[in-house]
Amino acid sequence: MHCFEIVNIMESITDPNMSDGFTSAMEEIHNEYLKTCGEIINQTTELCQSHREFVKCAVDTCLKKCKDDEMLFETIETFKRDLVQTSASLKVKRHAVSEMISEIEHKDMQKEDIIQKIETLKEEQSKRKELILSQHKTNKDRLKYLKKARGVFQDHLAMEIRTISGKTQVVKGEKLQFIFRNINPSDLNSAYIVTLGLNQDGSYQIVSSDPVLGCLPVLESQLQKTNKLPTFLASVRKEFISQARR
Secondary structure: OOHHHHHHHHHHHHOHHHHHHHHHHHHHHHHHHHHHHHHHHHHHHHHHHHHHHHHHHHHHHHHHHHHHHHHHHHHHHHHHHHHHHHHHHHHHHHHHHHHHHHHHHHHHHHHHHHHHHHHHHHHHHHHHHHHHHHHHHHHHHHHHHHHHOHHHHHHHHOEEEEEEEEEOOOOEEEEEEEEEOOOEOOEOOOOEEEEEEEOOOOOEEEEEEEOOOOOHHHHHHHHHHHOOHHHHHHHHHHHHHHHHOO
16 A cells, blocks of 8 residues: 555544544444344244244144054053953854754754644554544453353353452452362362453563463463464363373
8 A cells, every 4th residue: 555545544533524424424334233133133032032933833732643643542542442342242242143043953852842742642642542432342342242241151161250350469450260169079169360451552462370280371471472362271171181180
């Protein structure tokens, strides 16, 4: 820098008018700076306050969201537990219903079986009734025939026929007693007795004999096979005579 220019600058600094202008300009610049700094500070303060409010709102929103989520999770867990209990209860009820259905089906089968048995028993009872009626008629006819033949037997075989009623557990119902005489030459009036009964199937059954004949089971078997009563009575008389003459 030339000496002349330096001198001019020094003169301008030392010049009172120039000094006041400079000071005034510097104050104006300072004031503008302060104003700008104040505006910046105010804006910063407003931004900080806005940021704090935003952060506070965001935190409150997050806290509320967390509480809502916790309640939601608790509700979901409650629903899960209820679902597990409901599923277990339904499983038990399904098992109970299944057992009940099985029991009902079993009872239905038993019912059908009982109905079939009842029908079978009814049929058997009806057949048995018919058989009993038929046998009763047959036995009645036989008794009627024997009563009619009583005179013939008494006249030709010296045999008497009596109808008796059994009173013991072994002998029940109406029985026929055949009384033979003229068996023992030493005592022609001595009675030799054989007692017969009729089974439900219409067959004859020997109840007793007096005196006892050892061959009665054989004679009874032959009678049941042939159902020929006159032949049986003739055989019994023959056995009584044989026994009396020993």
